[in-house]
Amino acid sequence: MKKKFNLFNWLFDGNPLFSMLLGMCTTLAITTTFENGFVMGLSVTVVLLFSSIIVSLISKYISDELRIPSYIIVIATFVTVLEVLLRKYSIPVYEALGVYLPLITVNCIIMGRVLSFASKNKVGASILDSLKCGIQYTFAIVLLASIREILGNNSLTIIDNLSGLLGFKLSFNIFPSSIFVPSNIFLTSAGAFITLGILLGILNSIRNRGDSK
Amino acid sequence: MKFKVDNGPHVKDSDNTSRIMNRLMIALIPIICFSVYKNVSIIYRMDISILEALKPLFMILIAIFTSVITEFLYSLFILKKNKKDLKEYMKHSYAIFPGLFLALVIPLNTPLLLVSLGAFIATLIGKMIFGGFGHNIFNPALTGALLVTTAYGSFISGTSNLFELDTIGSATPLANLANFNYVGTFEQIVGKFGSIFNYIFGTIPGTLGETNKFLILIAFIFLVATKVIKWRIPVFYISTVFVITYIVSLTNDIGIWYPLFHILSGGLLFGAVFMATDPVTSPITPMGQVLYGIGLGILTTILRFLTPYPEGVLTSILFMNMTVSLFDKIGLKIRNSFNKKLIYITIFILLVISTGFIINKNLNKDDSSVKILNVIKSEDSYVYEMSSKAWGVITANVTIKDGVVISVDIVNSSSETKWSHIVSNDYINKIINGQDNLDSLDAISGVTITSDGLKEMVKKVIEDYGDKYER
């Protein structure tokens, strides 16, 4: 029977964060609120998109051992552009991402994707691929961020730092505070490690159960 | 007639794991009974409901119940064991101990729900995920305790601790020591809790396990005689703490009671005899155990003196659990040659002495408990980032506008600070309103240290603002 277009499988099997565990440097740190996760995911996708376009164009002309430095320069320029834009338009987002915004250049996903895929294929294919990878990564990071925030301080801020840009604030509590008492351990670094560890474990067991059936 | 064939030796020692664990249980029973008796006898005088009095008992029962149930469910669903060998598995995996040890380590006033959550975490994350009995790296009970106290710390200190409120106004002896900047006269530090004997016989505040030192000593002798625990770890652990605190007492010419106080207070004795010697998470080689014990001693004293958290035992045991295979490697390397052993022993002894002096040096530095972390100038007012070492570290942003403090908001506080009291008495506004003569403002009973800390902070800001920006 035709393999059903299973959103679940498409999202997870090749997902840079969950299956290949790349790009953890930037993920764990700022996924304390839903919005941070979302913004980080978006910015990584954007950078990945543009850099894979450029790389797929110029990869033919660059000799082999100069590959890595030149690709880094391409990515770094895009990140700097992003940084300048963010600083200009919404200071709170820039503050929220802090040191981790420039660190996107060294993010293993982008470098990995660009080296393995974009440099070998045509522009069209690499755009599609970077979009797919970007969306997968954003989904993963948003999932992690929402779990940590719900458990952390029992709320889900969709728009807070961006309010300067978009004009409206949107955040709401999930559980009535009488039932569930949030603990800020999930916002600390230890909580991040443990939550991601357990999350990965559960996802693996779901996938194993899926295969074994 | 056919016979059974196997290649091991055909006669074996009568002792086995379950008998060892039973003897460990026997050693624990007197300590549990004493802690229940202590709580009941105190409450008897204050005629509070029996339910409240038997809290230690409930804590232990709930903790054991949760950890056994968790292990049962874990092996049933996740390890998918069928009925027959599930019973066998449960018999050999000693599910009681993570819960029991957790109940004995967690502060007395933790609500029961948290105790069961702690036992659940201790069994699940501390032990089962790492592969069940014999494969965990960290001591399960301590992992559970650490996770729960960090996650819901404010909750624990929020509820009133029956025991403390009654006899002695403030927290455990160690927290009290921290307030005197770790050095003080006999009166201040020990006298407050009665004589040294109170310490030995446990009529001082503290968690369930750590009260009666005499019973712990007896349990230690019994456990070593019946070969249940590794005797080298507690012996070297406690003697290192004694040596270091002795150095500190010598240099500040305090009496011999000071090292004794350090050994008899807090969770040191209980931790050294029961928690540090948990066979699975401690080194195997004899020399490894010796160095492990000395390392534990050094870490505990560093944590006790230099960090705001009064209790160093829990963190140092967990930290040393990470380095167990390193000490085993060393132990294996030097097991045959005596002079190699000598080299390692001297290195570690030098470490011990140098820690003594380092602690001593840091002590004398008059870091008054309140410090200005940094000052940020916003439009017309100044925001002082302050940290005050009251009961643990409190950091707060105090905004001051041309001489008048307009707001004090707490950034973060260590797990032991009791915020429910401060908020309930709306103490912060009281400070802000009466900020010109703060000394007259008295502290809230039961939370003396924290309220003093806040007052100090505001006073420091006003004074600093005065000489820096006033002119």
Added chain:
Amino acid sequence: MNLIPLFFMSILSENIILNKFLGICPFMGVSNKEKSAISMGISVTFVVLCSSILTFLINKYVLIPTDTVYLQTLMFILIISTFVQLVEIILKKYSKSLYNLLGIYLPLITTNCAVLGIVLINIRSNYTLPESIVYALGSSIGFTLVIYLFSLMRVRMDKSPIISSFKGYPIALIAAGIMALIFSRFVGV
């Protein structure tokens, strides 16, 4: 912030890996044998120390005067990768033994978040030169300490019967979580 507490803080409580999440890719990947962990640590210390000095000077005398502060990221990345290239060539020529010890990890460092992370934190929290050297040294020692401790535990975890879905990365993450908790208790040393 005088130097000694900064040094200890950057090793223990504000540890690069456990508190600031930088350098997790090598942390997970490389730390299965003690030897590789230590040599990784040493090479990172070497590169971070020198590149933080270099970046401080360039930032002070080139970027700020010419008001092109936004070029920081680009500039630092270039410095780090050229520096790594330089070190690789020097090592290959002069000390062969050191090269085999550290060789394989040097290219890995360029894409390592920890190096750029430390350098950026130095600049962002505008440390003076001595402070940034102490911070760089401290955090790279912290990096090596954590990677070494973790490789000790990894050896033992690989042998124990963890259920299949938690084997490998998930259990490593949980153990790292507990480590982070323990390190965070060292605040104020």
Added chain:
Amino acid sequence: MYSKIKLDDNKEISLKKELIDKSDITYVYIPLFNCGVECKCLVKKGKKVKKDTIIGIREDIDFPILSPVSGTVMGIEKRLYLNNSLVDCIKIKSDFKNKSETYNEVEDINNYSKSKYIELLKRFSITGMGGSDFPTFLKYKNKVRTLIVNAVECEPYITSDYELIMHKASEIVDAIYAIKVINNIDECYIVIKRKNKELYNVLKEYIDFYGNIKIVKVKDYYPAGYEREIVKNILNVNYDKYPSEKNIVVNNISTIYSIYKALKYNTSISKRIVTLSGEMFRTPVNLLLRIGTDMSSVLKRLDGYVRKTKVKLVSGGPMMGYSLEDDNLVVTKNLNCILVIRDIEEYDENPCLKCGRCIEVCPMKLSPVSIKENLSNPDELKKLDVNKCMECGLCSYICPAKIDLRSYVRAAKKEVNHK
């Protein structure tokens, strides 16, 4: 620092009864096997042989295998050797005449030359009777400065050496003195357990007669009777592989008695005392058995089994012995005991507690648990110097989780040696 383990040796149960002589049997099976090496058979079916005629040879050191009885060779059959493996043995039908080929009484046993002595030891195929079955003449090849006679018998249940000394003390001491004179050895020691007072009194009488043979008493802990352990305790000397490197010879007391038979009567030993003991054996006793008897016939006649399902038959002591599939075991010179013990099933293995007892108890100061954990990487095993292990079995004995550590160490040895 290792705590000395005292095993409850319940030796007294097999000393209650007097020695029973069961050596008159018709069929004898001589295994073509010596110290782990297969030997060649020299006789064909139907050939008539006398006692001490050479019926087999071990080619590499051309060490003879002798017939304990006179009779006719019936052919070659497979029988169970004491290490629980089937070995082909020469079957001889005894004619009870017991005529020896080389028997003659020698007056003064001291005036052999050294070469004649070594030639005698080889001709009468004297081997280590403590269990090693090692050809004794190889030990005396180079200069010998000290001779140690091992009468410790540290394995529980076994009392065959004890019984031998009680009966043949004077012959043994004569033999020791003769060996001392022939090889002009400086010192001779007889090592016994401090506990066995009677042995001391019995030997003392004869020792005083000769003067400079010393009796050394050793504490009663388990691997006290091991070659390496004795040499270390008495002479405080550590050798690498064999004591002969330090000109020391360690002989079991029964081997000394067989040397006496060779020197005095020029004949090989054809009978030996075997202890038959164990809780599951109704009447534990010491038996005088002819070399080569098939135990199944003897056991059936005694029929002392306490019938129970879970029973184990063990050749040698409980610590070092091998458990056997069947009771058709063949008595050889190095078999000193047969045990019938209960198989305790609560010895099933559970996870290692990392309690460190096996490290404290190992006489060679090894670390069995680290060897078990590092089985997969050989360079680590070399560092743990696995070859020093003498397989005394104490680590498996003491382990509370009942893990059979000795087999892991054996596997590690195989791994390291065959590389």
